[in-house]
Amino acid sequence: MLEKLEGEKVLITGGLGFIGSNIADTLHKFGAHVTILDSIMSLYGGNYYNIKDIQNQVTLELGDARDYLVVERLVKDMDYIIHLAAQVSYIDSRHMPVEDMDINCRSILCILEACRRVNPEAIIGFSSSRMVYGKIQKIPTDEEHPTNPLSLYGIHKLTCERYLKYYHQEFGIKSVSFRISNPYGPRQQMKHSKYSIVGWFIRMAMEGQEIQVFGDGKQKRDYVYIHDLVNGFLSGLVHEKIECEIFNLGSGVGTSFIEMIETIIEAVGSGSVKKVPWPENYERLETGDYISDQSKIKSLFQWSSSVNLKEGIQKTYEFYRKNRSFYW
Amino acid sequence: MLEKLEGEKVLITGGLGFIGSNIADTLHKFGAHVTILDSIMSLYGGNYYNIKDIQNQVTLELGDARDYLVVERLVKDMDYIIHLAAQVSYIDSRHMPVEDMDINCRSILCILEACRRVNPEAIIGFSSSRMVYGKIQKIPTDEEHPTNPLSLYGIHKLTCERYLKYYHQEFGIKSVSFRISNPYGPRQQMKHSKYSIVGWFIRMAMEGQEIQVFGDGKQKRDYVYIHDLVNGFLSGLVHEKIECEIFNLGSGVGTSFIEMIETIIEAVGSGSVKKVPWPENYERLETGDYISDQSKIKSLFQWSSSVNLKEGIQKTYEFYRKNRSFYW
DSSP states (O other): OGGGGTTOEEEEETTTSHHHHHHHHHHHHTTOEEEEEEOOOTTSOOOGGGGTTTTTTSEEEEOOTTOHHHHHHHHTTOSEEEEOOSOOOHHHHHHOHHHHHIIIIIHHHHHHHHHHHHOTTOEEEEEEEGGGSBSOOSSSBOTTSOOBOSSHHHHHHHHHHHHHHHHHHHHOOEEEEEEEOEEEOTTOOOSOSSSOHHHHHHHHHHTTOEEEEETTSOOEEOEEEHHHHHHHHHHHHTOTTOSEEEEEESOSOOEEHHHHHHHHHHHHSOOEEEEEOOOHHHHHHOOOOOOBOOHHHHHHHOOOOOOOHHHHHHHHHHHHHHHGGGTO | OGGGGTTOEEEEETTTSHHHHHHHHHHHHTTOEEEEEEOOOTTSOOOGGGGTTTTTTSEEEEOOTTOHHHHHHHHTTOSEEEEOOSOOOHHHHHHOHHHHHIIIIIHHHHHHHHHHHHOTTOEEEEEEEGGGSBSOOSSSBOTTSOOBOSSHHHHHHHHHHHHHHHHHHHHOOEEEEEEEOEEEOTTOOOSOSSSOHHHHHHHHHHTTOEEEEETTSOOEEOEEEHHHHHHHHHHHHTOTTOSEEEEEESOSOOEEHHHHHHHHHHHHSOOEEEEEOOOHHHHHHOOOOOOBOOHHHHHHHOOOOOOOHHHHHHHHHHHHHHHGGGTO
16 A cells, blocks of 8 residues: 555654654655654654665755744645654653643644645644543553543643644544554664653663563553554555544554563563562553554554564664664 | 632733623622733733723733743732633634644643642632533533534633643642633623624624624524623632532523524614524534533532523623723
């Protein structure tokens, strides 16, 4: 299906980041013309090294997706707009609420307004999050699960989903949103632990450190490998039936924290694990076990994840072993 | 119950406006110390004349509720914060989406952050809207009705409600939100028709104009008179059991458009009515009949509206007849 991308013009906001650069690779492979908009905000994962293999084949614009005039100029000629520029940490959203709103809500409103005004035919792909669900009442969790986010990050992702629905109802603008579970893989930022827990633990293991796990470590998460994520995202984006849809995007497999850490330690060959009590502020934000119900995306796109956690962690570790200096 | 307000310090954002100035009057009457923050944005209803009777008894600060430093300074010593500063038109939110987000979401985040940092004991009163419900599936409509807003205005009011819930869960900040139906009465702005439909029709009748009604005019709305609204709002604000609650605030009575207009024409003694087809962009935003289910607020506060539409329109008309030059 991704053959449809040949010759298409695609804008990726946040395209120097983890997900964006991996999507850019695949788009380029299928013959799309890629434009990247990135502001390289110091806290986040924008990294020139992420696009080193395609840097001469893509157009790079340094700028802020909250800047309407920048966005309008870039959106004008695009077939697809993949909006990934974001404040990506639910933990940080607690300490910088206004910034979270501004980065996460203003940017997509600028994109939607630009589409409405100068390019209503463009199709938008948006990275939402499983954090919109909040406390999990049912696993596996499907898209009809109640949405009661426990973080400002989740509140704003939900607001963005509502914007997309509104602009479709009012102006016919097409979009597809993905409630991504826990993504991991090559190119995730490795400078701090505030997101990308798998990446951070790989770093700790590589440095021979002790990895602390809260509680009994039995809490389950759905870890999705980046190449699976990219494939699912783009399959949805180019699907002919898309009007305005929301899909879960995960592996569909639940893995306990402790199992994830043990898989990392085994792959890396160093590091250790220690159980510690939950810190107060984490416990309140703990959503409970999460496993993404992938039925909707499977039935519509015939897509499912193909990389299991062991294999994905092995590939991720190999990447960082070779490219450590660009991410530490 | 409002006797509890004596000696209390209350900040009203948007306090020069329609609802804010009427609340200020009542607060002053019960012996509260009132501080008003208002930015007198030209589109909205801020009007110095609204506080002429109490101007020497309240503290007036001109400033923007989106300015964190202004908000923090004012919030510091307050017992209650009544947040009414807002972009108040769901129609305008269609044309100024980013501004709607900025005015409606940023301001309340500034207030919540200021409370968290310098005054976590303060109690917040917030004006939400019945527009959070969207297409009405059941009338009368209670607070458990699904929330699928049809406008950016409604989306942002819902986001604000989620902020209040989050700050209560995370930081214990108390608040009460009111999903206000269609408020009307003295001091509503009379310069354009984008909100305050009752007020606008009173003006048209006073000018002897023909009032156009869309479709058959049978669509029902819940019109709540300002003095009832103020009483319900303040009863909720000072209620000892409030932690973080949302209440409908309306009359509980459904009145058809045509009946409302006929009541106006009769009270004013001039003007006429004409039925016209729905314009395209209005029809899509039409929520269907709305009548506010007042059970929750009645059972907790023993509050209910006491001014019927005929009486309310008569009082409103008399106000504008005497004070026309300050509102036209």
